[in-house]
Amino acid sequence: MTFASISLEHKQQVLDELRLIKQQFAAKNWFPGTSGNLSMRVGDFDPEKFYFAITASGKDKSLSTPEDFLFVDNSGQAVETTSLKPSAETLIHCEIYRLTGCAAVFHVHTVFNNVISEWFGDQGAVPAQGIELIKAFNIWEENAPVSIPVLPNFAHIPSIAERVPDVLDPSIPGILLRGHGIYAWGKNAFEAKKHLEAFEFIFEYLYHSILLKNSVPQVNAIGHR
Numbered sequence: 001m002t003f004a005s006i007s008l009e010h011k012q013q014v015l016d017e018l019r020l021i022k023q024q025f026a027a028k029n030w031f032p033g034t035s036g037n038l039s040m041r042v043g044d045f046d047p048e049k050f051y052f053a054i055t056a057s058g059k060d061k062s063l064s065t066p067e068d069f070l071f072v073d074n075s076g077q078a079v080e081t082t083s084l085k086p087s088a089e090t091l092i093h094c095e096i097y098r099l100t101g102c103a104a105v106f107h108v109h110t111v112f113n114n115v116i117s118e119w120f121g122d123q124g125a126v127p128a129q130g131i132e133l134i135k136a137f138n139i140w141e142e143n144a145p146v147s148i149p150v151l152p153n154f155a156h157i158p159s160i161a162e163r164v165p166d167v168l169d170p171s172i173p174g175i176l177l178r179g180h181g182i183y184a185w186g187k188n189a190f191e192a193k194k195h196l197e198a199f200e201f202i203f204e205y206l207y208h209s210i211l212l213k214n215s216v217p218q219v220n221a222i223g224h225r
């Protein structure tokens with residue numbers, strides 16, 4: 001499959017969907033200070049050859065302009081002539097697509113995901129249990145415990161991307177970057193958005209419940225791996 005062989009209608013539909021989600025997340029104030037990036041895959045998936053649309057780097061993501069997105073290949077290189085630069089974090093998207101075969105990857109910075117990533121960063125995972133929204137991850141087991149992986153953050157993005165395979169858990173559609181933000185993904189935009197909203201709910205819940213109890217639970221205390 002070449003990029004040119006993917007229909008214009010499909011590419012336009014993906015751009016329209018991304019634009020709508022960008023507006024919805026902006027309304028939640030999920031892109032403070034130009035942070036965050038969104039992508040969606042186009043065409044068929046081959047772990048060694050795929051294409052996706054991604055937000056251009058450094059833009060005010062609360063605005064809608066003709067210069068918000070561009071298409072890249074699985075190495076993160078633009079596939080059309082453009083003056084736009086793909087997100088500085090494109091390599092992380094590439095790695096998540098390659099490992100999961102998913103179709104949408106969304107990244108946002110929020111106060112809740114940043115605080116939680118700091119509290120649990122040393123443990124390498126955020127434990128959660130007994131929260132109904134865990135079912136949004138398609139986990140239906142009674143009182144299922146989950147562990148959301150936390151990676152250290154680096155200014156050098158390839159150093160983050162190369163660590164993604166070490167922590168990515170196929171049953172958990174997200175990874176937190178410490179002091180940075182969350183990446184969530186899904187088999188389509190609807191599912192990636194659902195997952196991202198569930199993660200953010202869990203982080204906000206944990207933030208409040210930990211402050212009330214005045215102690216950070218340990219991963220092992222509730223049976224996480």
Ligand SMILES: CSC[C@@H](O)[C@@H](O)C(=O)COP(=O)(O)O
Nearest residue numbers: 033035036037057058059087088
């Ligand atoms: C301006 S702070 C956020 C950036 O450093 C980065 O983490 C981010 O999420 C957005 O980068 P971008 O290159 O616009 O996709």
Ligand SMILES: [Zn+2]
Nearest residue numbers: 035036089181
């Ligand atoms: Zn970021």
